[in-house]
Amino acid sequence: MxxxxxxxxxxxxxxxxxxxxxxxxxxxxxxxxxxxxxxxxxxxxxxxxxxGIRIVEAGNVGVQKLFGKVNLNKPLNEGIHLINPLTVVVPMSIRTEAYTMSSMQDEGQIRGDDSIKVLTSDGLTVTLDVTVWFKVDPQKAPEIYQKLGEDYIGKIVRPTVRTALRDAGVKHTSSAIYSAEKREVFVADVEAEIKPSFENYGIIQEKTLLRNVTLPDMVATAIEKKLKADQEQQEMDYVLQK
The missing domain is CATH 1.10.287 (Helix Hairpins)
Incomplete structure (x- = not known):
């Protein structure tokens, strides 16, 4: 100006x-x-x-705004651009971002215990630490900015992931979520819940990582004993077959 x-x-x-x-x-x-x-x-x-010269840094697109009105056409790609001098360019990252909700202090975006408590199909409550990888669809960046502003993570990503975990949790038993072998099925259901909500707002889901599962102490001990017994039985069956 x-x-x-x-x-x-x-x-x-x-x-x-x-x-x-x-x-x-x-x-x-x-x-x-x-x-x-x-x-x-x-x-x-x-x-x-x-x-009128604008520079869009690497890993970003530029959303154009003139007199408060967002230009919903193709955003500016990284590099140098010559545009209307009165246009304001808002940079938006299109890099892969990670959002973590964890019980560990200072590990996630929110200080303190930010883990998710999920009710399972067998009536138990498990505590989950989760990281979600996602990024903004470059072509949808102007629409995201118009509808959600720059805090789309707090408005869409965080609540969508927490809701998806709870909705998927009621379809699985606590032992299935806890088991490393069966956990992938639960994660797939979570991603299936997340995908349509993200796509509706122009956010691309990349991967969901279930980093830690905490069960009530008595239940965890019982499951570990059962898993150990199953493993020992499989080893015994293998020996007998030989």
Whole structure:
């Protein structure tokens, strides 16, 4: 905006000098003002043109906004662009981002215990630590900015993931979620719950990581004993078959 202001002043001054035709100096010299006026006009035009240069950094797209109205057409890709000097460009990251909800202090985006408590199909409550990888669809960035602003993570990503975990949890037993072998099925159901909500807002889901599963102590002990017994039985069956 400063370039526009000074450029406009330079053009006005240049036009004024041209209209005066002559310049009078204190020592009595009289010289034509057309050259000085033309130079000021050129400088003014260059300043205004320079104010229209925008640089979009790597890993971002630029959402254009003119007088508060968002341009929903193709956003600016990374690099240098020459646009309307009055246009405001809002950078939005299109890199893969990770959002973590964890019981560990300072591990996730929110300080303190931010783990998710999920009710399972067998009526038990398990506590989950989760990380979700996602990114903004570059072509949908203007729409995301118009509908959600820059805090789309807090408005969409976080609540969608927490809801998906709880909705998927009621379809699985606590032992299935706890078991490393069966956990993938639960994660697949979670991702199936997340995908349509993300896509509706122009967010691309990449991967969901179930980082830790905490069961009530008594249940965890019982499951571990059962898993160990099953493993020992499989080993015994293998020995007998030989």
């Amino acid at each position: 400063q370039f526009i202001f000074f450029g406009t002043i330079a053009i006005i001054a240049g036009l004024y000098l041209i209209s005066k035709k002559l310049l009078f100096y204190g020592d009595g010299r009289v010289v034509p003002s057309r050259g000085s006026g033309s130079l000021l006009i050129v400088i003014g035009l260059l300043l205004i043109a320079a104010s």
